[in-house]
Amino acid sequence: MRNELLIWFAREGLLLTNILSSAEDPEQDEVKISVRAPLLALSRASHDFRECPDPVLFGYPDEALDMMNLDDMHEFVLTWFERAVVAGMARCFVCNQVLDMGEEKPWDAVFVQKDLYCWLLAHFDCKRYLARDLKGRHPFEVSAQAPEFFDMRI
Numbered sequence: 021m022r023n024e025l026l027i028w029f030a031r032e033g034l035l036l037t038n039i040l041s042s043a044e045d046p047e048q049d050e051v052k053i054s055v056r057a058p059l060l061a062l063s064r065a066s067h068d069f070r071e072c073p074d075p076v077l078f079g080y081p082d083e084a085l086d087m088m089n090l091d092d093m094h095e096f097v098l099t100w101f102e103r104a105v106v107a108g109m110a111r112c113f114v115c116n117q118v119l120d121m122g123e124e125k126p127w128d129a130v131f132v133q134k135d136l137y138c139w140l141l142a143h144f145d146c147k148r149y150l151a152r153d154l155k156g157r158h159p160f161e162v163s164a165q166a167p168e169f170f171d172m173r174i
């Protein structure tokens with residue numbers, strides 16, 4: 021992930037930090053700090069987590085991040101998800117059904133802010149069960165792959 025995007029998430033207060041000190045060995049006072057930016061989930065399967073796509077790498081102007089607020093990022097992520105749904109790659113986080121755009125889009129993108137920061141998709145009717153399916157996820161134990169590249173132009 022580019023530093024610019026990490027800095028943007030830090031500015032929005034959405035960067036998680038994990039501090040690991042080697043307490044067993046007092047001689048070694050090395051502290052390991054890792055940071056985690058918000059993720060996207062194409063489904064609840066562990067191989068379906070993605071790093072957040074970088075708007076600039078998807079065709080936004082270089083200075084776009086300076087002007088974007090969180091709502092703009094939600095919008096951008098939703099567009100990415102819509103491309104993934106059209107490609108048949110996205111599932112409801114709760115019931116695991118493959119999503120489509122339908123006559124009337126039956127699902128919504130949700131931004132989870134409890135324990136980990138993560139965008140995911142769920143049917144309107146499934147949303148109420150989300151808490152159950154999110155339980156026990158630790159942000160630093162979830163491994164995320166690079167996001168698929170979609171043409172984001174409208």
Ligand SMILES: [Zn+2]
Pocket residue numbers: 112113114115116117142143146
């Ligand atoms: Zn569902």
